[in-house]
Amino acid sequence: MQFNVGLCAGAASEPVIVPKHLYSPTYLLRIRRGNSFELATFLVSLLLGLGYNAYVVSGYASREQTLCDRRMLPCPYLPREKEAEPPPPSVDKSKYRPKSPPDFKSKFIEEMEARERRKVEAELEERENQRIRMITEHERPPPDRYFGQRIHAWVLLLPNLPDTSVGPASEITESLFIEPSTGVSYPPREPATGNLYLGIESIWNNRNYWVNMQNCTEACTGLEWDLSDVKLWEHFLAGEPRELRNVEDDEDEEVQVRRDFHMVMPASYVERIEIPYEDYELRYPNGKKTIYFKKCRVDLYGPYLRPDGLIERVTQYREYEYRTRTFINEYFSNRSDGLVRSDKDVVKEIVSDHYALGRKDFCKVHQYFANSSGTVDEERTIEFYAGRRFDELRRMKMNPFYASQDYENRDDRLYNRFVEFSPYSEEYVENNIHYRNLAKIVEKFHRNEELPASKDVAVREFNFVDNEIRLTYHYDVGEYTQATRTFIKPPVTERGDKLVFTPDMTYAYNPNPLALPENFDDLIEELEKLLNEEELSVMQVRKAESEIFKFLSVRAKEYSKPELEVYAFDPIRNEEALAGLMAKVEKLKAQSKRELEGKVDFLQPYFARIGNLKYLTLKQATEIRDACLNDFKQALVNRANHILREFEKCSDELENWQSALTNSEGMSKEEKESLLEKVNKANLRLRTLEVRLARHRDLASFRYNRVVEIVKSDKRLSILYER
Template structure:
């Protein structure tokens, strides 16, 4: 038990303290946020006191994707084939089943033995001070009528050193927290009078019962008292008990700067070791590459043989958010969020490659962002395949096969591979007959053939096909008969060959861009980041200054009431007495008419709203059998219309009150105008 505690502000500055100091700081922050939090003084296990996480599973490991099995498709056909008779020997089947059962039992025993050995290996060593190690943590209790009444429904613990929460009723929690001596917060100090022989699972957290929790200060907080309903209705002044005359707190107000809140850890980084896992956490902008989390999975308990690495990134200009590396196979999977110019979603490749175009890799894209609907690119040394979604031409798969023969090439030549065959797959177009709707196009460059396969007709077992054989160079000439369909096929083949080079160029461009992004990673700064975005801050101040100056000019500028009327007669330098009198009368007449029109407009709105409300009331009284939803809708509409009537009434009354004063003010302004001075000479 510590003899003294540092203040929360001192702990914030030093970022170092024992469990009691950390729990006190955390409770202070939670109380400020409306939680019913308490510091718990009790006993914990050796691993919990020393913050030893090496025997616990890592909570930072990515969860495996859940594969929902598809429902079985029932056979709805009217006629079914009968199953063939089973001519196998039942005796041999029973012998085989017994043999399989023996094998399964043997494998199960081996697995149970392996799990037992793992449990023995992971079991912590005996602790001679078990049950006597003092520790402090935080408990949050439900509070009826409190600020977090709907959020906190049952008690739970929080470990200040890790921030993890535990339920007291779980068996694993009782292995970590062994007993409770007392709890306290800013209201009182409660001593636990209950037995903790079975951990904290059966503790009653009702602080109102003195036989369970003995409070140190006399009385108890008024919020914990039960007030009868008849007493609550009376005008009774319940004041909080004043237990002691305490001096003013010497602790400064806890103020967490936005940079400190963002930094999260001492020096912006933290390293933790779980079972066969090492976790490194970083605050944003601490690492040059935007790394915020790295989880390394090991094959042993000594953290010597890493097998995989999971990394998460933040604020990357290239929108990289996650990277997974399998060290045994060198497989790397980079994931990107939406926003890249190439709309890349995932890049799967091998780290031991030379970053060439022909290396094995897979690219996935956000197909709803790309104009061509490209969803996936799979590159191998022998082929390149592209998958599309939602194209207007119904193309959904495109593949090119390359020659596997070795060929000398330059490192700067990305089109060195010889194209052997190009294949295109299309969906069914219901607007044309299936016998004329092409399903597969195959351009066999090596065989000098163009093969077409059409979609299957309904109830047909075969599909129509056509093959165009390209003549050799010797056969081309006057003897070759011109065929327009052949010309169209040749043009499509040329376009497909051009598409091959475009696909290779796109991959090469992506690899070049990615290499630059990895070599010199750039981080983005949000426009809402007031600590780093100096440009946005300067722009915000400039806009505020511009708006302030504009408002000041609008206040200083006087309204020229006579300007439109003088413009009608050509803005003369001097006015005659008759002209001045006409301008004054026209201006005042228009002003009066404007006030009358505005008042009439408000009155018309009032009458329309009143008539609508009367019609709704009449409909409600005449209609019977309304549902609850219709009644609620009627009352809501009636409330809105009553509010509108009240607002229009207030607006009309205020307008009638202010209109004479405004008219008098404008009249005085017009009479003082020097351009009408001829009227008063």
């Protein structure tokens, strides 16, 4: 939750005057605006309620910090680039190494070349230093006539005393500054912090008021934070807690307080701070906020404020004046299509959409051009989540003249399929996504150690222009070339029940001169297999085109009319969510009823026992009816008992895990997380079993009555109801 920030002193013309009065934190919640002292008091009140050792700091800060001017600071909202891991060092395992040839190059020439390289490097370094100096000079702020005199307030966090830290407050181990207007934290001893916060006059919280007795010539970097040392910090009020005072252990506390008693900290005069959920979710004043950084603009929005779910937009510019955009990062939340981020390179006109796991197509990243018209043959790249698709497709690249598919962990060891299309199509049909003719399909496979290298296909090419099938096998041990084989495909008219194949329709190369020639029947069988594989590959290519067409159609609908998900436990929008949830429950109930109303012959197994007689006696009809109803009733009882047994078993496991989690003093962090995960899964399982049991209880009587009606209306048992 953030506020509009006013000047720390209340007026731009008098930045050195302390505000004469402060609004209370509860009033600040209503107006959503305040100066630095009011914001610091509000934040300290919240931190104290959470158990932090927090203080309001009154001191002096730089002009940029007091005015909340961050136009020359690097943007913290920019996505961090992942550093590429260095490749592992190559280890030469060869036993014998040839000697290096003698170096006949002139030493004088080498020295002259090295001198020229050093000269070029020195020129490049000088240019870079000059560029850095120009940037530094441009970013240097203008002189401030009030430097060191601008009044400002911020927040100080100190470590809690031993055995008093609870919850997240125990994570504070060193002193920390927090700017209340931005929420950014600064270590006090960092030199960069000394350029922002120039000095401290006093600090205070709900316990006391301390005056700084230390020299601030080095800003705040050299200050000590032992508040019990009166030489460093002089406390103003007596009666503070004993642990904050430097007194002897044998001194009576009451006597010491009476001797130093002259003033006590007044009681709080404000109401309890309560932030409504609507205001907390809104995050910013009016739900949106704009922040300017160096060559960067950040627009922040509250959840559900925009119909497209946008919560953050980071725009990078080429100039300091924010004129020419170069890159845009957009972040989304609660999108039903799973869109979480969109990166737009304005210069290259490339857009990359990132999706969360959960889409039906398992798309992870979709990269395309910004001026794309949404056709299948345009250049685009689609990445999928690993291990989610049945075909193990990991990446798909599409281009007007080629397509590429990358696979992982396939049983047939296929890892890439490359498709080349003909540049021109003889027959173009409007709205036909398969209009491009195939020129060739190249498939690559990993090594299969169970087969000899000369029989294990590494590359398989179906060439439709030359009417050939070309095979390239894997390298064998000690070989410098690969075995190959080429088949000339017979005409389609000669591919009947018996394939027409002659020896001149294939030729091969084998680097092993001692290899045996291939059997002619084996070659015919292999050619038939390859022709079938060619048809399957063509089907996969056309299927990929259809899949991209469907993906683009769904994506166009998602972008034109974006929908936001509303969670069932949302306290603001739960009415619509609950209505939708109840509609789903009613739909499931109706589906169960339709299943019962379907044509199911419950009596057929019982007629089969007596030989499917055409006519029944009264005794036989009565036995069949009673047996059917009793068995169905017993099945309902058995199902309920099974759910109850599972419920009791899960309850016992949950109790054991909760007991182990309670006595987890000697466990590691990983063991505790594992136990907590088991407890959460058990709770979800219990809830599921409870819902199943309630649903079974609600439908049991209806199902039984429905079966009774079906049995009663069966004409084969009409003898029971004849008068």
